[in-house]
Each structure stands twice: as C-alpha cells, then as structure tokens.
Amino acid sequence: MSVALFALGGTIAMSGHQGGVVARLTAADLTAGVPGLAELGVPVHVHDVDAVPSADLTFARILDVVDRAAAAVRGGASGVVVTQGTDTLEETAFLADLVWPHAQPLVFTGAMRNPTLAGADGPANVLAAVEVAASPAARGLGVLVAFDDDIHAARWVRKTHSTSTATFASPNAGPIGHVVEGRVRVLAAPPPRTPLDRPDPERLATTRVALHTMTLDDDGAALDGLADTHQGLVVAAYGVGHVPSALAAPLGTLAGRIPVVLTSRTGAGPVLSHTYGAVGSETDLLRRGLLNGGLLHPYQARVLLRTLLAADADRDRIARVFAERA
Template sequence: MKKVIVIHTGGTISMHVNFESGAVVPGDSNPLTSEIDKLMEYADIHEIEAFNYPSPHMTPTEMLTLKNIIEQQLAEKEVAGFVITHGTDTLEETAYFLDLTIKSNVPIILTGAMRSSNEIGADGVYNLLSAVRVANSQHAIGKGVLVVMNDEIHTAQNVTKTSTSNVSTFQSPQYGPIGLITKTAIHFHHSPIRHETYDVKDIKKRVALLKVYAGMDVDLLMHVANNKYDGVVLEGLGQGNVPPAIVPGIQQLMNQHIPIVLVSRCYNGIAQPVYGYEGGGKMLEDMGVLFAHGLSGQKARLKLLIGLSDSRMTHTPSAIFEH
C-alpha cells in the first residue's frame, strides 16, 4: 500500500467536550490516534504529532516547522502524500503558507472538524478519511496544497472559512471547489493553472493587516510607520479604495519604503485601480500601492511576508504580486 504521513497539529478535530463545563478542550491524548485502523484500509499510515495547539495559537513559525517536517520526510522516504489535521480558524492560512513554500508535486492535504470528537455528528474522522483518500489519489498529484472538508476539495489559495459553526464552512466563494469526494471515487473537475513557490528558511519580517472602514483615522497607519514593520496589507473598500483621511499615512509608509498591498474586503471580485478621486484605487496605484488580485487580506499578508522572507532575495514587493 502507498505510504501516507498524517501530521497532527491539534484543533477541534483532536478535542472533546467537557460536559461539566461545556467547553471544548484538548485532551491528554489525541482521539484520532484510535482511528488508525480505519485509515489503514486506504493507505500505509505513519503518524507524526507535530503540535497540539488550538488553531489561534498557530503562527508562521509553526507553519515553517510543518514545511520543514514535510521536506525532511520527502528526503528520507518514498511518500505518496501528506495529511495535516488542523484547527479550522487558521487552517486556510497554514494551507496557503505551505502552498507558497513547498516545491513538491506530492499531495499535501489539510483537514479539520467543526465538531469535537465526542459531540453528536462529529465530522473529524470522516474528514480525515476523506483527506487520506485524496492524498492517496494520483489525480491529486501536482495540484498544490489542498483543503478537504465536507466531501469537497479546495485549493489553498481560494478556500476560506465562511461560517463560525456550520460543517460546510469551507468554501471558495469566487471559484468553488476543484473536486468532490464520493463513497467510491475522487472527482477533480478543474485544476490550478499555476503554482508559485518561494525559498524560505526563516520568518523574521513583520507585516501588518488592517481592515479599512468608513471614517478610519490615520493613527493606525502612523503606528505601523513608527514601529518598524516591513510591510502592510490593507483590506480596502469596494474595488480598492480608502477614506481620504488615511492617505497621508499611506504616503508616510511609501516615503519609508514600506510596501503597501491593497485587497478588497469584499469576498468576491478583485481589487483594481479604477477610481481617481482622493483615496481611490487609481490614485493609490499612482502613489505606489500594490494590488493583490483575488486574495483575501490574511492570504495577501502571508504572501507578502513569505516573499519578503525569500532567502534568494530576488523578489521585489511588486514582483511578488505580479500574478
């Protein structure tokens, strides 16, 4: 049987409900490890306990550790695929981080759960089984890092958590899933057309993410300018516009050669420099603000962070967001 490595990082998928307090908490042991027999029906499973963190505790440092674990396993063994169990709050960010930093065609699948292991309707084991099946599928080869939840397959770049509690929370609003999982088969109906990667050895840069809102003041941008950040991502209004009050802060950041990337806070459509009024996208582009087409704020932040951390030092901020 093909070898699939399952890497556990924690999250709801490995937690249980404490019925005395009503809180969902980590346990002394990961309940998924008791399900190994079910997984072995589909692949030769090897498990690694990387972390046992709730997903809000995940940082780019842990994401880099996962990248290094995967690359080490690839160097030492013949592996058909990887499955990473992860809390859902930051799952999409870890998936995109790995997608941007791992140069391999081997399937890497992230999955999680919206209901803990001892709740009625717990979805963790089913999602894990589905993820193992996808990791073991030859059709998943070369498609980048994928997210498997609720019988659907999504790309790391497009997927996002859309509901706080619904089991179908992971969606790709603009593009939809790239594949579906049935009881007997894995169906891919389209594929990503490009895959870019960066050479990252450490993460020392600091990139801020700010959501733009009506009546926003300039002080938040001045705080960023005064505290040695290496980059800023703004979730702008509409197609990529900001209130005029923060334009001086943007200019200050540009004067300090701190790159600014603009995305839209809308989850459909892309940011583009259309409007020429003060604070409009065309004005911002003329000032040197970069536009990230089709990325969410959190993913644009990761892409800028990773691009600025590339050890080859060949990527200018504008080159990072050319595509």
C-alpha cells in the same frame, strides 16, 4: 503507497473537560476512529506535533510541519495529511502552499464539531483527506484542503462560517474537486506555480506586517508611526480598493517607506486598477505606490508579504510576485 499524517490539535482532536473541550486526542486516536480507513489499504503513518489551538500556530511552527512533510515524501510517502484547528487553517494552508515544492499532495483538514458532539465531522474529513493524499489525481496541485468531501486549492480557500461544517469555500473559484464514494474527482486543476524562497528564520522572527481594515469614518490614527514599527502593511479597503480621501496621502507616504498592499475587505472579488479616479480610489492609491493585491484576501496578502520580506525580497521582487499571484 503510504500517507503520513501530522496532528496539530484543534477541534478535531478535542475531548470532554469540565471547563469545556480541550485537545487530548493523539494522531493515533484520530485515525483509529475513522470508519473505512483501514479498508483503503493505504498505510497511514501518524505523527504528533503540537496539540494546540490553531490560534497558537505560528509561521515557524507551520514551516516546521512543511519540513517534516517534505521529509516524509522523500522517505517514500505518496502524500501527507495535516490535521489542525480551523480558525487559522486558511492561512496556514496558504503559507504551506507558497513553499511546498513537491508533486505529492499536502492536504490540510480539521473539524467543526468536536468528537463529543453528535455528527462529529472529524472522521469523515480525515478519511477524505487521506483519500486525496493517496490519489494520483491530486498530484501536482499544490497544497489542498479537504473538508466536507470538497477539495479546495489552498490559494483560494476561505473559512466562511463560524460553526457550519460546510465552512470552507473558495468564493472566487469554487472547489477544484470532490470525494464521491471514495473516488477523488478533480474537476479544475489550479495552474502550477514556482515555490517561493523559504523565509530566513531569524528574519521571520523580526518581520512584522500590519493589517489595517478600513471602517466607516476611519480617521487613520492607527497608521501613525507604523513604518517605524513594521516592515510592511496590508490594507483591507472598501469594495474594489477604496479608502477615505483623507487617508490617501498618508498611505502614499507609508508606501514610500514600506511595501503597502491594497486588498478588498469584501471576501471575494478583485481590487481594480483603473476604473475609479477620485482621491482614495484604487487608481489614485496605486499611483501613490500601493501594490495591487488583486484577488488575494487580506489574510493571504499578509502571509505572502511577510514571507517575501522574511526571505529578504526587495520592493521590485515583492511587486513582481504580487502581480503574478494576485
């Protein structure tokens, strides 16, 4: 039994600097500073990837890490841990989950307090992530996020606070398990899903998906010409999937040219399908050709839509996948 750990920088890997903390700690540094890790009896093979802030991560970089993680599994690893900054972790873990084909756990983690601060949470999160990655109880659950001794399914997790160490939550489902006294306890396993086709690297580089968040008195000017520059659009609508009535027709026109996915900007709960009937309601927009994003939050929907478009999925395929996963 062994675990591979890939370090991508972020708060967890930062150290002091005159102008503020910067990423300096290596994967070996991260694991050397974790009390109790050696006592697990699980060899951890460390790998440095890109010591960059998570704001600089890309689809291509994360898919490369997924490839390296898969190679580690094929080489005999019982599971894999990825450490990175938390700002984009909900999106990177979701992307990895879309394409991860293995039963062995792929576990993302990070930290909210850098190592120069009292109560730095990085060591505890690394320990928990390794415990999850090595646990038979975590097999077959897809990609996971281990943070603050909670275990979240990547398909449901959100970053919900800018500074709290309990920032990661799954508003629609709750954590699927916990790490208690070193024991991995899985309480609610997510249903299995078939991995999606990997995006074509060349298509991925040229596939652009916009995200438009509805705000009070939105005039929709930002949508003008969007179908000429982007291959898809995610709308973060009010409530259960509503937009100003004046934007219903323009969105319907866009949906006739590119896939447009309707999501909620609220952070939890679904887009409805047939409750409200006014112009600009969810019923009206779906009738105009928008796709229902269901429980997917806007950032997840954008990751999913871009992944599908870059894999050359047609509109029918995109509609089916969203219906299955939303």
